[in-house]
Structure formats: C-alpha cells, structure tokens
Amino acid sequence: MLGPLAWQIATVTALRPETAHVKTITLALPAWTPHRAGQHYDVRLTAPDGYQAQRSYSVASAPEQTGAIDLTIERLEEGEVSPYLHDVLVVGDQLEVRGPIGGYFVWEAGLGGPLLLIAGGSGVVPLMAMLRHRVAVASHVPTRLLYSSRTPEDVIYRAELEQLAATGTGLDVIHTLTRAQPAGWTGYARRIDAPMLREVAMPLGTAVQAFICGPTLLVEAAASGLVQLGIAPERIRTERFGPTGGPS
Amino acid sequence: MDNGERDMARAFRLDGNAVAGLLQDIFAVEMTASPTVCAHCGRAGAVGTLLAFTQAPGVVLRCPACEHVVLRIVETPDAIYMDARGTLYLRLERRPA
Numbered sequence: 352m353l354g355p356l357a358w359q360i361a362t363v364t365a366l367r368p369e370t371a372h373v374k375t376i377t378l379a380l381p382a383w384t385p386h387r388a389g390q391h392y393d394v395r396l397t398a399p400d401g402y403q404a405q406r407s408y409s410v411a412s413a414p415e416q417t418g419a420i421d422l423t424i425e426r427l428e429e430g431e432v433s434p435y436l437h438d439v440l441v442v443g444d445q446l447e448v449r450g451p452i453g454g455y456f457v458w459e460a461g462l463g464g465p466l467l468l469i470a471g472g473s474g475v476v477p478l479m480a481m482l483r484h485r486v487a488v489a490s491h492v493p494t495r496l497l498y499s500s501r502t503p504e505d506v507i508y509r510a511e512l513e514q515l516a517a518t519g520t521g522l523d524v525i526h527t528l529t530r531a532q533p534a535g536w537t538g539y540a541r542r543i544d545a546p547m548l549r550e551v552a553m554p555l556g557t558a559v560q561a562f563i564c565g566p567t568l569l570v571e572a573a574a575s576g577l578v579q580l581g582i583a584p585e586r587i588r589t590e591r592f593g594p595t596g597g598p599s
Numbered sequence: 600m601d602n603g604e605r606d607m608a609r610a611f612r613l614d615g616n617a618v619a620g621l622l623q624d625i626f627a628v629e630m631t632a633s634p635t636v637c638a639h640c641g642r643a644g645a646v647g648t649l650l651a652f653t654q655a656p657g658v659v660l661r662c663p664a665c666e667h668v669v670l671r672i673v674e675t676p677d678a679i680y681m682d683a684r685g686t687l688y689l690r691l692e693r694r695p696a
Contacts, residue, residue: 393620407617407619407620450620455647456616457632567611589648590614591614591616591617592613594610
C-alpha cells in the first residue's frame with residue numbers, strides 16, 4: 352500500500368476461460384503481498400521496439416490466496432492489451448505487473464455490512480474478490496449482488512455464484528439478463544432501473560455499504576438510483592470501467 | 600460538442616480509481632481513499648470519487664459535483680507535471696516510521 356510501486360515479473364500458471372470473451376489468468380508473483388478485495392494490478396506490455404501499453408485489471412481472487420493472483424480479463428475487440436492476453440499468452444509466459452493498487456473501492460470483512468454489490472458485465476470482477484474474501488473469512492454479513500449481463504452465456508463465475516448463494520451464509524445473487532434469457536426465465540430481463548434497485552436494495556435497508564462497478568453509464572445510473580432510495584452518497588462507492596464490459 | 604459527442608465523452612469517463620497507480624507514482628502513497636476539496640464548489644470527497652478523463656495526452660480529474668478541473672497531470676519522458684489549482688488540498692498519509 353505505502354511507498355512507490357515496483358514492477359515485478361509475474362509468471363502465468365493457469366488460464367481459464369470464463370465466457371466466450373472473458374478469461375481468468377493466474378499469475379505467480381515473486382513479491383506477492385496481500386491485496387484488499389477490490390484493488391487492481393497494472394499490467395504492462397513492451398514491444399520489441401520499446402513501445403509500451405499499460406492497463407489496470409481488478410484482482411478476482413481473495414487476499415487469502417497467497418503467492419498468486421487471479422485477474423479476470425474481458426477481451427476488447429479494439430484493445431491493445433486484452434487481445435494479446437487472450438490470444439497469445441500461454442502458461443509459463445511472463446508478464447510485467449505492479450500492485451496491489453487502490454484504496455477507495457475496497458471492502459474487508461472488518462468493514463461490516465450489510466453489503467450491496469451491483470455489477471455490470473466484467474464489473475463483477477472486483478466484487479467477486481469481495482465475495483471470495485467474505486467466504487474465506489466465514490463472514491455472514493448480509494449481502495446482495497445485483498448482476499447485469501447481456502445473455503446467460505455472458506455471466507462470469509455463473510457456477511461459483513450459484514454455489515456461493517446456496518451455502519446459506521446470507522448471500523443473495525440476483526441476475527438481470529438484458530438481451531437474451533433462457534427458456535422459462537422468471538428473473539429480471541431489463542437494464543437496471545429504479546424499481547429493480549428498490550426491490551433488490553431495500554431488504555437490506557439504507558445503512559448499507561454499496562459497491563457499484565461496470566460500464567460508466569450503468570454505474571452512474573445505479574449510484575443516483577440508490578441515492579434516490581435514501582442511501583447516503585458516502586455509503587456508495589463506485590468504479591467506472593468506461594464504455595466497455597457492459598450489458599447494453 | 601453536440602449531444603452525441605457529449606454522451607460519448609460521458610461513457611468514456613472513468614474515476615480516480617483508474618489513475619491510482621499514477622498518483623501513487625507521484626506521491627509514493629495510496630491516494631484514492633484520501634479526501635480532497637474542490638476549489639470551485641467546495642465539495643469534499645475521496646480522490647477515488649473524482650471523474651477521470653484519460654483519453655488524451657494527459658489525465659484530467661474533475662469534480663463530480665460541479666465538473667470543474669481539480670487536477671491535471673501530464674507525463675513526459677523525463678518529468679511529470681501536475682496542475683493542482685483546482686483543489687484546496689490533498690492529504691498524504693504519513694508512512695509508518
């Protein structure tokens with residue numbers, strides 16, 4: 352946390368597809384330090400001619416996983432970095448990274464709850480680190496995750512979220528599928544709106560800790576919706592991912 | 600800017616979290632959880648809540664309440680320039696002795 356950030360050479364130890372456009376990369380770090388759930392790492396690529404491109408990726412794993420981190424990365428068609436990480440990187444490759452970075456968009460069990468998590472697309476990644484941390488420390492803080500995806504196939508961590516919600520530790524996972532829904536779907540099938548926020552958030556009351564992450568416009572709409580429900584702005588933390596990664 | 604361009608600019612904007620690494624490069628401490636006050640409207644909030652515009656040669660951080668510029672940062676090969684006239688103060692956490 353404190354002091355200048357040093358770059359280190361991480362080694363890819365596993366690659367796992369999450370969806371057709373999203374992959375999780377496990378990186379072993381020679382100078383691993385525990386992160387706080389919600390923090391990110393910077394990844395830097397250097398071309399043979401010296402040109403460098405750098406991007407930030409949220410840590411998906413819990414801080415309790417030692418020695419290595421998981422980064423879950425969406426492949427952006429026009430991207431400079433993510434297509435390389437998706438199409439070229441193999442196990443055993445090395446990557447230049449620095450982190451953990453950030454201190455605002457973080458949650459630790461000690462901060463308590465109730466916890467209201469709202470995600471659009473790959474914005475679920477830092478929230479997943481919070482959920483995995485919550486499980487790792489056996490926290491029973493009442494928690495609800497509202498997760499907006501385009502289609503069922505775009506839901507990242509689908510099986511793990513189902514399994515976590517079934518453990519009876521006070522976690523509810525509520526999906527909205529904005530473009531296509533499976534046969535017999537009875538859940539939400541639209542973009543996050545005020546009635547949806549009311550139904551999802553109000554069972555937790557207004558004294559929540561809210562974390563919203565995803566495409567910028569989704570994040571801003573959800574944050575102002577929560578304020579209208581009477582949740583104090585200082586209880587709402589946001590992280591904008593820009594125009595991409597979204598369920599539009 | 601017409602409305603379409605304004606909507607595009609809005610969709611591309613990030614927040615202070617996105618420049619946490621750059622700020623830590625400059626100040627050698629984590630800055631996004633630190634409070635700051637907008638010199639224009641007086642809004643107080645964490646650096647992480649500032650709007651960040653990064654689709655340019657430099658980084659511009661704006662107040663989410665009045666949208667005035669709070670910080671501007673430009674990197675060159677041998678220096679970093681910071682224009683901080685839009686903030687009343689920044690708070691740097693003292694490192695443990």
